[in-house]
Amino acid sequence: METLTPVPQSTRRRSLLCHQISVLLLTFSAYATFHASRKPPSIVKSVLGPEVAASNSSAAAADAGWPPFDGPHGPHRLGELDLAFLSSYSAGMFLAGHVGDRIDLRRFLAFGMLGSGVSTAAFGMGYWWGIHRLAFFLAVQIVSGLFQSIGWPCVVAVVGNWFGKSKRGLIMGVWTSNTSVGNILGSVVASSVLEFGWGWSFVLPGVLIIVVGAFVFAFLVVDPRDLGFESPAMDIEMNDAGNGVVESADETDGEDVGLLESEENSGLDSKEADLDSKAAIGFLEAWRLPSVAPYAFCLFFSKLVAYTFLYWLPFYIRQNAVAGKHLSHKTAGILSTIFDIGGVFGGISAGFISDSLGVRALTSVLFLLFSIPSLILYRMYGSISMHLNIGLMFLSGYFVNGPYSLITTAVAADLGTQDMIKGNSRALATVTAIIDGTGSVGAALGPLLTGYISTRGWNSVFLMLILSTSLAIMFLIHIAKAEVVELVDEFKSPCRMVGLNIQ
Numbered sequence: 448m449e450t451l452t453p454v455p456q457s458t459r460r461r462s463l464l465c466h467q468i469s470v471l472l473l474t475f476s477a478y479a480t481f482h483a484s485r486k487p488p489s490i491v492k493s494v495l496g497p498e499v500a501a502s503n504s505s506a507a508a509a510d511a512g513w514p515p516f517d518g519p520h521g522p523h524r525l526g527e528l529d530l531a532f533l534s535s536y537s538a539g540m541f542l543a544g545h546v547g548d549r550i551d552l553r554r555f556l557a558f559g560m561l562g563s564g565v566s567t568a569a570f571g572m573g574y575w576w577g578i579h580r581l582a583f584f585l586a587v588q589i590v591s592g593l594f595q596s597i598g599w600p601c602v603v604a605v606v607g608n609w610f611g612k613s614k615r616g617l618i619m620g621v622w623t624s625n626t627s628v629g630n631i632l633g634s635v636v637a638s639s640v641l642e643f644g645w646g647w648s649f650v651l652p653g654v655l656i657i658v659v660g661a662f663v664f665a666f667l668v669v670d671p672r673d674l675g676f677e678s679p680a681m682d683i684e685m686n687d688a689g690n691g692v693v694e695s696a697d698e699t700d701g702e703d704v705g706l707l708e709s710e711e712n713s714g715l716d717s718k719e720a721d722l723d724s725k726a727a728i729g730f731l732e733a734w735r736l737p738s739v740a741p742y743a744f745c746l747f748f749s750k751l752v753a754y755t756f757l758y759w760l761p762f763y764i765r766q767n768a769v770a771g772k773h774l775s776h777k778t779a780g781i782l783s784t785i786f787d788i789g790g791v792f793g794g795i796s797a798g799f800i801s802d803s804l805g806v807r808a809l810t811s812v813l814f815l816l817f818s819i820p821s822l823i824l825y826r827m828y829g830s831i832s833m834h835l836n837i838g839l840m841f842l843s844g845y846f847v848n849g850p851y852s853l854i855t856t857a858v859a860a861d862l863g864t865q866d867m868i869k870g871n872s873r874a875l876a877t878v879t880a881i882i883d884g885t886g887s888v889g890a891a892l893g894p895l896l897t898g899y900i901s902t903r904g905w906n907s908v909f910l911m912l913i914l915s916t917s918l919a920i921m922f923l924i925h926i927a928k929a930e931v932v933e934l935v936d937e938f939k940s941p942c943r944m945v946g947l948n949i950q
Contacts (some may be wrong), residue, residue: 463676466633466668470609471618473667474602475625477556480656481598482629483612483636484567487652488528488588490637490780490884491645493765512581512647519902524581526898529758529788532595533891534586539596544880547600552669556605559597560660564653566591571649596887599855600880607879608670616659624853627787627844630757634787637732638780733877741922746854746886748919749815751893752849755945756844758787758894764906767773770832785837789844796845806934807858808926811850816918819913850919855883888917900915 495516516524547555570587578584610618636655637648668674734740764779774782793814801810825839893915900907 453478458677461946463671466671466674466676467609468595469666470605470668471622474605475628476623476659477663477667478598478602478624479629479632480560480659481563481651483633484563484652484656484803486630486757487531487567487571487637487648488525489761490634490641490776490782491648492525492759492762493776493779494641494645496525496762515581519646522898522901524871525762525900526895527581528588529898530582530891531585532592533887533894535589535592536596537592537884537891538599538888539593540884541879544600544877544884547597547604547880548877552601552605553664553667554619555597556601556667557660557664559594559601560656560663562594563591563598564655564657564660566653567656567691568650568653569770571646571653571693573892574644574646577868578824586782596884597677597718598605599883600877602881603629603855605667605669619797619798619853621795621938623798623855624791626852627790627848630787631784634761634780638777640659641777641780651681656906699831715795733881736878738926739878739881742854742858743810743882744886745919745922746851746882748915748922749847749851749854749889750917751889752818752919753847754846755912757895759901759908760786763901767830767905769830769836782837782840785840786844789841790848790852793845793847793849797849797853804934806927806930807853808923809930809934811853811858812920812923813915814846814853814925816847818843821846821950822909822916824910826906837853851886855886857886858882 493512497517497519498510512518512521543555543559568588570584570591572585573587584664606619626697632653636651640647641650671677760783761776761780764774767774797814798812804810821839821843825836825843829836829839835915893911896911897908900911
């Protein structure tokens with residue numbers, strides 16, 4: 448009779464690592480293309496809208512705008528486009544998280560990518576079809592927002608399933624640079640083909656997300672348990688001998704784990720735990736989880752600021768001369784990627800700092816505080832020279848996107864797998880959707896207000912951004928204060944032990 452040889456623990460760990468890397472790459476690429484297909488409207492704003500009065504009048508005459516977005520009310524219409532997309536995105540986010548907890552995330556994510564690609568390309572086809580009706584563009588943006596809302600709850604839930612809490616801030620800080628990488632990719636692609644007609648700026652990103660969606664559908668594994676691995680999201684590690692379990696420092700309360708239970712009892716416990724982990728959490732129940740509401744409303748104002756830059760920065764650069772010269776549409780679009788490059792480093796730094804100190808809220812508050820002087824300096828001195836513009840834009844992106852990235856990833860994953868819900872991994876998509884969906888309401892409001900306020904002057908826009916940042920800080924200040932007290936207590940404890948030993 449043949450006996451089965453157990454797989455060595457080291458081999459299983461290497462296999463798990465390979466699958467984790469695969470999941471990171473696939474979800475990173477997926478959401479990067481979501482953002483790349485979301486970027487074209489900001490790039491073509493300066494082409495669709497009224498032309499800035501520039502010194503080279505021939506260039507101004509060549510680009511008179513695209514009805515119904517030309518004329519003095521053009522910025523208002525462009526702001527309404529952003530509102531249509533982001534409102535449906537926000538509403539869809541709550542629904543997507545609820546649905547994502549109950550169906551196959553791989554199929555759901557691939558479906559969202561296909562729909563996003565088709566709707567993005569449909570907007571660009573308006574260029575060749577000669578469409579000038581506002582209703583068409585609004586309808587396409589609404590449909591696109593619904594499909595785009597599927598992406599974030601799905602990818603965060605998948606990554607949360609594959610990674611535990613110990614290095615979640617750093618891993619997700621690196622991983623969440625997918626948003627900035629996607630913005631950069633979308634800006635470069637959309638700007639590069641803008642001279643051939645603004646329709647191409649939508650069609651190419653639309654095709655790209657469909658292609659990546661096919662790879663996601665073919666290769667993404669949603670949960671490590673589907674391949675026979677323990678779920679790292681439960682923060683349980685097997686020892687080298689493979690005959691016991693040890694609870695991680697995040698979850699343990701000092702009690703020993705019983706290792707002498709009968710196989711029958713342990714089998715029943717594992718089945719019950721598996722059922723608990725797969726039971727979806729209620730929407731209102733998720734709202735009542737500790738810290739979910741403060742982080743959600745903080746993200747409301749943080750995302751208002753971040754998405755105002757996302758949708759209006761190329762237009763702002765085009766409208767405001769740098770070193771006395773107005774930049775071309777293509778140059779303004781490519782230059783705006785500096786903000787996203789700063790955001791990549793900001794997200795990674797925020798994740799690393801929050802992991803090292805164990806303080807998510809305090810890290811977010813510090814980044815938000817530093818973003819206020821960064822915004823003031825960029826508005827005041829960004830137009831003096833190209834070097835100052837690039838440096839201050841990078842700094843603004845670093846501090847604005849840092850907390851936004853941290854809250855939408857590591858914080859959402861932490862709150863969705865906290866002790867109160869006993870490692871219920873099915874709650875992760877719902878909690879993520881609540882936090883990012885609330886943030887998306889702010890994301891819808893910011894670009895809309897900018898479309899109206901910018902006609903009165905950009906100083907008013909920056910004042911709105913600074914006030915929003917201040918309100919974001921207010922929602923997290925109590926949690927950050929508690930984290931500071933906890934840090935001080937942890938620092939004092941070893942000192943007390945040293946003092947007792949000396950005595």
